[in-house]
Amino acid sequence: MKTFGLLGYPLGHSFSKKYFTEKFEKEGLADHEYVNFELDSIDRFPEILDYKHEVYGLNCTIPYKQQVMQYLDDIDDEAYEVGAVNTIKFIREESGRIELVGYNTDIIGFENSLMPMLSEKHKKALILGTGGASKAVKHVLTKNNITFVSASIEELQENEIGYDAIDETMIKDHLIIINATPLGTFPKVDACPDIPYNALTSDHVLFDLVYNPEITKFMSNGIEKGASVKNGLEMLHGQAEAAWKIWNED
Template identity: 45%
Template sequence: MARKLFGLVGRNIDYSFSRSYFSRKFVDEGLHDCEYVNFDMADIGNLRDVISRNPDLIGLNVTIPFKQSVLPHLDKLDATAQTIGAVNTIKIHKNGILEGFNTDAHGFTESLKPLLKPHHKSALILGSGGASKAVAYALASLDIACRHVSRQEIDGAIRYDELDSAVELVQIVVNATPVGTFPRVDDCPELPYEKFSANHIAYDLIYNPAETLFLKKAARNGAVTKNGLEMLELQAEKSWVIWNRDI
Protein backbone atom coordinates (compact mmCIF):
# COMPACT_ATOMS: atom_id res chain seq x y z
CA MET A 1 0.00 0.00 0.00
CA ALA A 2 1.46 3.34 -1.07
CA ARG A 3 1.90 5.85 1.73
CA LYS A 4 0.22 9.25 1.60
CA LEU A 5 2.21 11.73 3.65
CA PHE A 6 0.99 15.09 4.96
CA GLY A 7 2.65 17.50 7.36
CA LEU A 8 3.02 20.79 9.14
CA VAL A 9 5.75 23.36 8.46
CA GLY A 10 6.59 25.82 11.23
CA ARG A 11 8.95 26.63 14.06
CA ASN A 12 8.75 25.15 17.57
CA ILE A 13 5.64 23.15 16.68
CA ASP A 14 5.75 20.24 19.12
CA TYR A 15 2.33 21.34 20.44
CA SER A 16 0.86 20.94 16.90
CA PHE A 17 -2.92 20.94 16.70
CA SER A 18 -2.65 19.73 13.11
CA ARG A 19 -0.67 16.57 13.80
CA SER A 20 -2.98 15.41 16.58
CA TYR A 21 -6.10 16.34 14.58
CA PHE A 22 -5.12 14.51 11.41
CA SER A 23 -3.60 11.52 13.21
CA ARG A 24 -6.93 11.05 15.02
CA LYS A 25 -8.85 11.58 11.76
CA PHE A 26 -6.81 8.90 10.00
CA VAL A 27 -7.55 6.39 12.77
CA ASP A 28 -11.25 7.25 13.01
CA GLU A 29 -11.76 7.02 9.25
CA GLY A 30 -9.60 3.94 8.72
CA LEU A 31 -7.11 5.79 6.50
CA HIS A 32 -4.27 3.39 7.22
CA ASP A 33 -2.15 4.60 4.30
CA CYS A 34 -2.05 8.20 5.58
CA GLU A 35 0.48 9.75 7.94
CA TYR A 36 0.90 13.30 9.26
CA VAL A 37 4.25 14.57 10.58
CA ASN A 38 5.78 17.82 11.80
CA PHE A 39 8.58 19.52 9.89
CA ASP A 40 10.08 21.92 12.41
CA MET A 41 12.48 24.25 10.62
CA ALA A 42 14.44 27.36 11.45
CA ASP A 43 14.31 28.73 7.89
CA ILE A 44 11.49 28.43 5.38
CA GLY A 45 14.19 28.38 2.71
CA ASN A 46 14.55 24.68 3.57
CA LEU A 47 11.05 23.91 2.27
CA ARG A 48 12.15 22.43 -1.06
CA ASP A 49 14.74 20.25 0.66
CA VAL A 50 12.08 18.84 2.99
CA ILE A 51 9.84 18.04 0.04
CA SER A 52 12.63 16.41 -1.99
CA ARG A 53 13.54 14.20 0.99
CA ASN A 54 9.91 13.10 1.40
CA PRO A 55 8.64 12.00 -2.04
CA ASP A 56 5.37 10.70 -0.55
CA LEU A 57 4.32 14.22 0.49
CA ILE A 58 0.97 15.31 -0.90
CA GLY A 59 0.18 18.36 1.19
CA LEU A 60 1.42 20.64 3.94
CA ASN A 61 -0.04 23.02 6.47
CA VAL A 62 1.96 26.14 7.30
CA THR A 63 1.98 27.86 10.68
CA ILE A 64 3.84 30.58 12.61
CA PRO A 65 6.11 32.21 11.58
CA PHE A 66 6.01 31.21 7.89
CA LYS A 67 2.50 32.02 6.62
CA GLN A 68 3.78 35.08 4.74
CA SER A 69 7.45 34.26 4.20
CA VAL A 70 6.54 31.00 2.44
CA LEU A 71 5.03 32.85 -0.53
CA PRO A 72 8.26 33.31 -2.57
CA HIS A 73 8.93 29.57 -2.30
CA LEU A 74 5.68 28.58 -4.02
CA ASP A 75 4.99 28.24 -7.73
CA LYS A 76 1.42 29.54 -7.66
CA LEU A 77 -1.28 30.86 -5.35
CA ASP A 78 -5.02 30.44 -5.52
CA ALA A 79 -7.01 33.67 -5.75
CA THR A 80 -7.92 33.83 -2.05
CA ALA A 81 -4.35 33.29 -0.85
CA GLN A 82 -3.08 35.88 -3.30
CA THR A 83 -5.56 38.47 -2.06
CA ILE A 84 -4.84 37.74 1.61
CA GLY A 85 -1.07 37.58 1.16
CA ALA A 86 -0.69 34.58 3.46
CA VAL A 87 -0.72 30.80 3.01
CA ASN A 88 -1.51 28.07 5.51
CA THR A 89 -2.02 25.17 3.09
CA ILE A 90 0.23 23.85 0.31
CA LYS A 91 -0.82 21.28 -2.29
CA ILE A 92 2.07 19.40 -3.87
CA HIS A 93 0.92 18.55 -7.38
CA LYS A 94 2.08 15.38 -9.13
CA ASN A 95 4.25 17.47 -11.46
CA GLY A 96 6.03 19.03 -8.48
CA ILE A 97 4.20 22.37 -8.61
CA LEU A 98 3.66 23.88 -5.14
CA GLU A 99 0.33 25.70 -4.90
CA GLY A 100 -0.57 27.85 -1.91
CA PHE A 101 -4.02 28.24 -0.38
CA ASN A 102 -5.50 30.00 2.63
CA THR A 103 -8.07 27.96 4.55
CA ASP A 104 -7.80 30.11 7.70
CA ALA A 105 -10.24 32.62 6.20
CA HIS A 106 -12.81 29.87 5.59
CA GLY A 107 -12.39 28.52 9.12
CA PHE A 108 -12.77 31.93 10.72
CA THR A 109 -15.77 32.92 8.59
CA GLU A 110 -17.76 29.77 9.22
CA SER A 111 -17.02 29.70 12.95
CA LEU A 112 -17.96 33.38 13.42
CA LYS A 113 -21.21 33.35 11.43
CA PRO A 114 -23.39 31.71 14.12
CA LEU A 115 -22.46 34.47 16.59
CA LEU A 116 -23.28 37.40 14.34
CA LYS A 117 -26.25 39.69 14.92
CA PRO A 118 -27.37 42.71 12.90
CA HIS A 119 -25.48 45.17 15.14
CA HIS A 120 -22.11 43.52 14.50
CA LYS A 121 -20.80 45.97 11.92
CA SER A 122 -17.17 46.69 12.83
CA ALA A 123 -14.16 44.97 14.34
CA LEU A 124 -10.65 45.36 15.70
CA ILE A 125 -7.99 42.78 14.87
CA LEU A 126 -5.13 42.53 17.34
CA GLY A 127 -1.95 41.72 15.44
CA SER A 128 -0.61 42.07 11.92
CA GLY A 129 0.72 38.60 11.01
CA GLY A 130 -0.52 36.08 8.48
CA ALA A 131 -3.47 34.95 10.60
CA SER A 132 -4.66 38.53 11.03
CA LYS A 133 -4.68 38.98 7.26
CA ALA A 134 -6.98 35.98 6.87
CA VAL A 135 -9.27 37.40 9.55
CA ALA A 136 -9.41 40.76 7.78
CA TYR A 137 -10.30 39.06 4.49
CA ALA A 138 -13.03 37.04 6.22
CA LEU A 139 -14.53 40.09 7.92
CA ALA A 140 -14.58 41.98 4.63
CA SER A 141 -16.45 39.07 3.02
CA LEU A 142 -19.07 39.45 5.78
CA ASP A 143 -19.32 43.23 5.20
CA ILE A 144 -17.79 43.95 8.59
CA ALA A 145 -15.41 46.91 8.64
CA CYS A 146 -12.16 46.27 10.49
CA ARG A 147 -8.91 47.88 11.60
CA HIS A 148 -5.72 46.31 12.83
CA VAL A 149 -4.18 47.06 16.22
CA SER A 150 -0.40 46.76 16.13
CA ARG A 151 2.77 47.79 17.90
CA GLN A 152 4.37 48.11 14.47
CA GLU A 153 4.02 51.14 12.22
CA ILE A 154 1.40 49.96 9.74
CA ASP A 155 -0.75 52.19 7.57
CA GLY A 156 -4.23 52.47 9.04
CA ALA A 157 -3.42 50.50 12.18
CA ILE A 158 -4.41 51.68 15.65
CA ARG A 159 -1.85 51.79 18.45
CA TYR A 160 -2.59 50.05 21.73
CA ASP A 161 -2.58 53.39 23.54
CA GLU A 162 -5.46 54.53 21.31
CA LEU A 163 -7.82 51.72 22.26
CA ASP A 164 -9.98 53.32 24.95
CA SER A 165 -12.43 54.82 22.50
CA ALA A 166 -11.85 52.26 19.72
CA VAL A 167 -13.15 49.28 21.72
CA GLU A 168 -16.35 51.17 22.52
CA LEU A 169 -16.94 51.96 18.85
CA VAL A 170 -16.68 48.38 17.54
CA GLN A 171 -18.63 45.23 18.29
CA ILE A 172 -16.03 42.53 17.56
CA VAL A 173 -12.47 42.20 18.89
CA VAL A 174 -10.29 39.41 17.50
CA ASN A 175 -7.01 38.38 19.11
CA ALA A 176 -4.78 37.24 16.26
CA THR A 177 -1.60 37.43 18.35
CA PRO A 178 0.01 34.56 20.28
CA VAL A 179 -0.33 36.48 23.58
CA GLY A 180 -1.94 34.19 26.15
CA THR A 181 -0.97 30.89 24.54
CA PHE A 182 0.07 28.01 26.81
CA PRO A 183 2.28 28.01 28.82
CA ARG A 184 2.06 31.82 29.26
CA VAL A 185 -1.58 31.66 30.27
CA ASP A 186 -1.36 34.67 32.59
CA ASP A 187 -0.68 37.02 29.67
CA CYS A 188 -3.29 38.89 27.69
CA PRO A 189 -3.35 41.80 25.22
CA GLU A 190 -3.31 45.22 26.84
CA LEU A 191 -6.90 46.35 26.35
CA PRO A 192 -9.48 48.45 28.22
CA TYR A 193 -11.52 45.38 29.13
CA GLU A 194 -14.02 47.51 31.03
CA LYS A 195 -15.18 48.81 27.64
CA PHE A 196 -16.47 45.38 26.61
CA SER A 197 -20.21 44.80 26.86
CA ALA A 198 -22.95 42.35 25.90
CA ASN A 199 -22.87 43.92 22.44
CA HIS A 200 -19.32 42.62 21.87
CA ILE A 201 -17.89 39.40 20.49
CA ALA A 202 -14.41 38.60 21.78
CA TYR A 203 -12.80 35.99 19.53
CA ASP A 204 -9.38 34.49 20.30
CA LEU A 205 -7.58 32.49 17.61
CA ILE A 206 -5.77 30.68 20.45
CA TYR A 207 -7.22 27.30 21.43
CA ASN A 208 -4.81 26.32 24.22
CA PRO A 209 -5.91 27.20 26.84
CA ALA A 210 -9.57 26.84 25.89
CA GLU A 211 -10.35 30.07 27.74
CA THR A 212 -7.54 32.59 27.57
CA LEU A 213 -7.23 35.50 29.97
CA PHE A 214 -8.36 37.74 27.08
CA LEU A 215 -11.61 35.77 26.85
CA LYS A 216 -12.09 35.63 30.62
CA LYS A 217 -11.75 39.39 31.00
CA ALA A 218 -14.07 40.11 28.09
CA ALA A 219 -16.66 37.64 29.41
CA ARG A 220 -16.66 39.28 32.84
CA ASN A 221 -18.00 42.39 31.13
CA GLY A 222 -20.71 40.53 29.25
CA ALA A 223 -19.07 39.83 25.90
CA VAL A 224 -19.85 36.71 23.89
CA THR A 225 -16.60 34.75 23.62
CA LYS A 226 -15.15 32.10 21.33
CA ASN A 227 -11.76 30.42 21.04
CA GLY A 228 -10.01 29.26 17.90
CA LEU A 229 -10.63 25.51 18.09
CA GLU A 230 -13.55 25.35 15.67
CA MET A 231 -11.71 27.61 13.23
CA LEU A 232 -8.75 25.22 13.29
CA GLU A 233 -10.98 22.20 12.73
CA LEU A 234 -12.77 23.87 9.81
CA GLN A 235 -9.55 25.04 8.15
CA ALA A 236 -8.06 21.56 8.58
CA GLU A 237 -11.01 19.93 6.83
CA LYS A 238 -10.79 22.49 4.03
CA SER A 239 -7.08 21.63 3.66
CA TRP A 240 -7.99 17.95 3.45
CA VAL A 241 -10.39 18.61 0.58
CA ILE A 242 -7.74 20.61 -1.29
CA TRP A 243 -5.05 17.95 -0.86
CA ASN A 244 -7.31 15.18 -2.12
CA ARG A 245 -8.46 16.81 -5.32
CA ASP A 246 -7.32 14.90 -8.40
CA ILE A 247 -5.54 12.17 -6.45
Protein backbone atom coordinates (compact mmCIF):
# COMPACT_ATOMS: atom_id res chain seq x y z
CA MET A 1 0.00 0.00 0.00
CA LYS A 2 1.34 3.43 -0.98
CA THR A 3 0.25 5.99 1.58
CA PHE A 4 -0.19 9.71 1.14
CA GLY A 5 -1.69 12.01 3.70
CA LEU A 6 -2.41 15.35 5.30
CA LEU A 7 -0.51 16.73 8.29
CA GLY A 8 -2.30 19.31 10.42
CA TYR A 9 -4.37 20.00 13.54
CA PRO A 10 -7.28 20.07 13.80
CA LEU A 11 -8.32 18.65 10.45
CA GLY A 12 -12.07 18.03 10.66
CA HIS A 13 -13.51 17.82 7.16
CA SER A 14 -10.48 17.51 4.91
CA PHE A 15 -10.54 18.74 1.31
CA SER A 16 -7.33 16.84 0.60
CA LYS A 17 -8.55 13.46 1.87
CA LYS A 18 -11.78 13.68 -0.15
CA TYR A 19 -9.96 14.95 -3.25
CA PHE A 20 -7.24 12.31 -3.32
CA THR A 21 -9.45 9.40 -2.23
CA GLU A 22 -11.76 10.19 -5.16
CA LYS A 23 -8.75 10.62 -7.45
CA PHE A 24 -7.35 7.21 -6.50
CA GLU A 25 -10.73 5.56 -7.09
CA LYS A 26 -11.19 7.30 -10.44
CA GLU A 27 -7.72 6.29 -11.65
CA GLY A 28 -8.00 2.72 -10.38
CA LEU A 29 -5.16 3.07 -7.87
CA ALA A 30 -6.38 0.43 -5.44
CA ASP A 31 -2.96 0.18 -3.80
CA HIS A 32 -3.05 3.89 -2.82
CA GLU A 33 -4.59 5.39 0.30
CA TYR A 34 -4.88 8.89 1.76
CA VAL A 35 -4.73 9.32 5.53
CA ASN A 36 -5.32 12.29 7.82
CA PHE A 37 -2.37 12.60 10.23
CA GLU A 38 -4.03 14.79 12.85
CA LEU A 39 -1.19 15.41 15.28
CA ASP A 40 -1.71 17.69 18.28
CA SER A 41 2.01 18.56 18.33
CA ILE A 42 4.68 18.76 15.63
CA ASP A 43 6.90 16.82 18.05
CA ARG A 44 4.90 13.76 17.00
CA PHE A 45 5.95 14.09 13.36
CA PRO A 46 8.39 11.12 13.54
CA GLU A 47 5.36 8.87 14.18
CA ILE A 48 4.46 9.27 10.51
CA LEU A 49 7.74 7.62 9.55
CA ASP A 50 6.67 4.56 11.55
CA TYR A 51 3.20 4.33 9.99
CA LYS A 52 2.06 0.77 9.18
CA HIS A 53 2.37 1.43 5.43
CA GLU A 54 5.12 3.28 3.59
CA VAL A 55 4.37 6.99 3.25
CA TYR A 56 5.36 8.58 -0.07
CA GLY A 57 4.00 12.09 0.27
CA LEU A 58 2.25 14.55 2.56
CA ASN A 59 0.22 17.68 2.24
CA CYS A 60 0.73 20.04 5.16
CA THR A 61 -1.74 22.56 6.55
CA ILE A 62 -2.33 24.77 9.59
CA PRO A 63 -0.53 25.05 11.95
CA TYR A 64 2.52 23.13 10.69
CA LYS A 65 3.54 24.73 7.38
CA GLN A 66 6.50 26.38 9.10
CA GLN A 67 7.06 24.07 12.07
CA VAL A 68 7.54 20.98 9.90
CA MET A 69 10.54 22.52 8.10
CA GLN A 70 12.88 21.51 10.93
CA TYR A 71 12.31 17.84 10.05
CA LEU A 72 13.12 18.15 6.35
CA ASP A 73 16.39 17.19 4.66
CA ASP A 74 15.96 19.66 1.80
CA ILE A 75 13.61 22.50 0.88
CA ASP A 76 12.76 23.74 -2.60
CA ASP A 77 14.10 27.24 -3.29
CA GLU A 78 10.69 28.89 -3.63
CA ALA A 79 9.35 27.22 -0.50
CA TYR A 80 12.44 28.34 1.39
CA GLU A 81 11.97 31.90 0.17
CA VAL A 82 8.30 31.88 1.18
CA GLY A 83 9.16 30.33 4.54
CA ALA A 84 6.41 27.72 4.47
CA VAL A 85 5.94 24.18 3.16
CA ASN A 86 2.65 22.57 2.18
CA THR A 87 3.95 19.51 0.30
CA ILE A 88 6.50 16.92 1.42
CA LYS A 89 7.98 14.23 -0.80
CA PHE A 90 9.36 11.05 0.79
CA ILE A 91 12.27 9.74 -1.25
CA ARG A 92 12.91 6.13 -0.22
CA GLU A 93 16.42 4.89 -0.97
CA GLU A 94 17.43 1.24 -1.35
CA SER A 95 19.50 1.54 1.82
CA GLY A 96 16.30 2.18 3.75
CA ARG A 97 17.07 5.85 4.30
CA ILE A 98 14.21 8.28 3.77
CA GLU A 99 14.92 11.78 2.45
CA LEU A 100 12.23 14.38 3.09
CA VAL A 101 11.97 17.29 0.65
CA GLY A 102 9.63 20.24 1.15
CA TYR A 103 7.78 22.28 -1.48
CA ASN A 104 5.10 24.96 -1.56
CA THR A 105 2.46 24.26 -4.20
CA ASP A 106 0.18 26.98 -2.80
CA ILE A 107 2.32 29.27 -4.95
CA ILE A 108 1.35 27.46 -8.15
CA GLY A 109 -2.30 27.11 -7.16
CA PHE A 110 -2.72 30.76 -6.21
CA GLU A 111 -0.81 32.21 -9.15
CA ASN A 112 -2.66 30.15 -11.76
CA SER A 113 -6.01 31.05 -10.20
CA LEU A 114 -5.48 34.78 -9.63
CA MET A 115 -3.47 36.02 -12.59
CA PRO A 116 -6.07 35.36 -15.34
CA MET A 117 -8.41 37.75 -13.47
CA LEU A 118 -6.01 40.70 -13.70
CA SER A 119 -5.35 43.37 -16.31
CA GLU A 120 -2.88 46.24 -16.62
CA LYS A 121 -4.81 48.37 -14.13
CA HIS A 122 -4.34 45.83 -11.33
CA LYS A 123 -1.05 46.97 -9.82
CA LYS A 124 -1.82 47.23 -6.08
CA ALA A 125 -3.19 44.64 -3.69
CA LEU A 126 -4.60 44.72 -0.18
CA ILE A 127 -4.09 41.43 1.69
CA LEU A 128 -6.45 40.82 4.59
CA GLY A 129 -4.58 38.70 7.11
CA THR A 130 -0.94 37.99 7.86
CA GLY A 131 -0.99 34.30 8.81
CA GLY A 132 0.62 31.37 7.04
CA ALA A 133 -1.87 31.50 4.19
CA SER A 134 -0.64 34.96 3.22
CA LYS A 135 2.95 33.87 2.63
CA ALA A 136 2.38 32.30 -0.78
CA VAL A 137 0.09 35.21 -1.68
CA LYS A 138 2.85 37.74 -0.99
CA HIS A 139 5.37 35.69 -2.95
CA VAL A 140 3.14 35.54 -6.03
CA LEU A 141 2.35 39.25 -5.92
CA THR A 142 6.02 40.17 -5.61
CA LYS A 143 6.91 37.78 -8.44
CA ASN A 144 4.38 39.55 -10.68
CA ASN A 145 5.43 43.10 -9.72
CA ILE A 146 2.23 43.84 -7.81
CA THR A 147 2.78 46.02 -4.75
CA PHE A 148 0.81 45.16 -1.63
CA VAL A 149 0.03 46.07 1.95
CA SER A 150 -1.25 43.62 4.56
CA ALA A 151 -3.94 44.24 7.17
CA SER A 152 -3.33 42.64 10.54
CA ILE A 153 -5.00 42.34 13.94
CA GLU A 154 -1.63 41.46 15.48
CA GLU A 155 1.29 43.71 16.40
CA LEU A 156 2.17 45.47 13.15
CA GLN A 157 5.28 44.52 11.21
CA GLU A 158 6.85 46.11 8.14
CA ASN A 159 4.35 46.84 5.34
CA GLU A 160 1.39 46.08 7.61
CA ILE A 161 -1.54 48.23 8.70
CA GLY A 162 -4.40 47.89 11.15
CA TYR A 163 -7.93 47.44 9.87
CA ASP A 164 -8.82 50.89 11.18
CA ALA A 165 -6.46 52.33 8.53
CA ILE A 166 -8.47 50.83 5.67
CA ASP A 167 -10.62 53.70 4.44
CA GLU A 168 -12.46 54.32 1.16
CA THR A 169 -9.39 55.95 -0.38
CA MET A 170 -7.29 52.83 0.29
CA ILE A 171 -9.98 50.58 -1.17
CA LYS A 172 -10.19 52.69 -4.34
CA ASP A 173 -6.39 52.69 -4.63
CA HIS A 174 -6.03 48.90 -4.26
CA LEU A 175 -7.99 47.13 -6.99
CA ILE A 176 -6.97 43.64 -5.80
CA ILE A 177 -8.28 42.60 -2.39
CA ILE A 178 -7.39 39.16 -1.06
CA ASN A 179 -8.98 37.55 1.98
CA ALA A 180 -6.27 35.41 3.55
CA THR A 181 -8.19 35.00 6.82
CA PRO A 182 -10.61 32.18 7.71
CA LEU A 183 -13.46 34.68 8.18
CA GLY A 184 -16.60 33.51 6.43
CA THR A 185 -15.74 29.82 6.49
CA PHE A 186 -18.66 27.42 7.09
CA PRO A 187 -20.48 27.38 9.46
CA LYS A 188 -19.82 31.06 10.29
CA VAL A 189 -20.92 32.16 6.84
CA ASP A 190 -22.12 35.63 7.87
CA ALA A 191 -18.62 36.74 8.90
CA CYS A 192 -16.27 38.75 6.70
CA PRO A 193 -13.30 41.11 7.10
CA ASP A 194 -14.30 44.57 8.33
CA ILE A 195 -13.54 46.89 5.41
CA PRO A 196 -15.57 49.63 3.64
CA TYR A 197 -17.17 47.49 0.93
CA ASN A 198 -19.21 50.49 -0.26
CA ALA A 199 -16.02 51.81 -1.93
CA LEU A 200 -15.72 48.76 -4.21
CA THR A 201 -16.18 49.19 -7.97
CA SER A 202 -16.46 47.02 -11.06
CA ASP A 203 -12.68 47.44 -11.48
CA HIS A 204 -11.99 45.50 -8.28
CA VAL A 205 -10.94 41.87 -8.04
CA LEU A 206 -11.82 40.08 -4.79
CA PHE A 207 -10.10 36.75 -4.18
CA ASP A 208 -11.14 34.70 -1.13
CA LEU A 209 -8.91 31.83 -0.04
CA VAL A 210 -11.98 30.38 1.71
CA TYR A 211 -13.77 27.80 -0.48
CA ASN A 212 -16.69 26.74 1.71
CA PRO A 213 -19.26 28.23 1.18
CA GLU A 214 -18.92 28.65 -2.57
CA ILE A 215 -19.85 32.33 -2.32
CA THR A 216 -18.67 33.92 0.93
CA LYS A 217 -19.99 37.10 2.48
CA PHE A 218 -16.75 38.80 1.38
CA MET A 219 -17.43 37.75 -2.21
CA SER A 220 -21.13 38.65 -2.16
CA ASN A 221 -20.24 42.14 -0.96
CA GLY A 222 -18.02 42.45 -4.02
CA ILE A 223 -20.66 41.07 -6.37
CA GLU A 224 -23.10 43.74 -5.18
CA LYS A 225 -20.65 46.38 -6.43
CA GLY A 226 -19.91 44.65 -9.73
CA ALA A 227 -16.45 43.40 -8.72
CA SER A 228 -14.91 40.22 -10.14
CA VAL A 229 -14.73 37.50 -7.46
CA LYS A 230 -13.28 34.04 -7.00
CA ASN A 231 -13.04 31.61 -4.08
CA GLY A 232 -10.14 29.34 -3.12
CA LEU A 233 -11.39 26.07 -4.63
CA GLU A 234 -9.55 26.40 -7.94
CA MET A 235 -6.39 27.25 -5.98
CA LEU A 236 -6.86 24.12 -3.87
CA HIS A 237 -7.29 21.93 -6.94
CA GLY A 238 -4.18 23.48 -8.46
CA GLN A 239 -1.98 22.96 -5.43
CA ALA A 240 -3.24 19.38 -5.03
CA GLU A 241 -2.42 18.45 -8.63
CA ALA A 242 0.99 20.12 -8.33
CA ALA A 243 1.66 18.05 -5.20
CA TRP A 244 0.62 14.85 -7.01
CA LYS A 245 3.03 15.66 -9.81
CA ILE A 246 5.89 16.22 -7.34
CA TRP A 247 5.20 12.95 -5.52
CA ASN A 248 5.34 11.01 -8.78
CA GLU A 249 8.42 12.62 -10.32
CA ASP A 250 11.53 10.44 -10.40
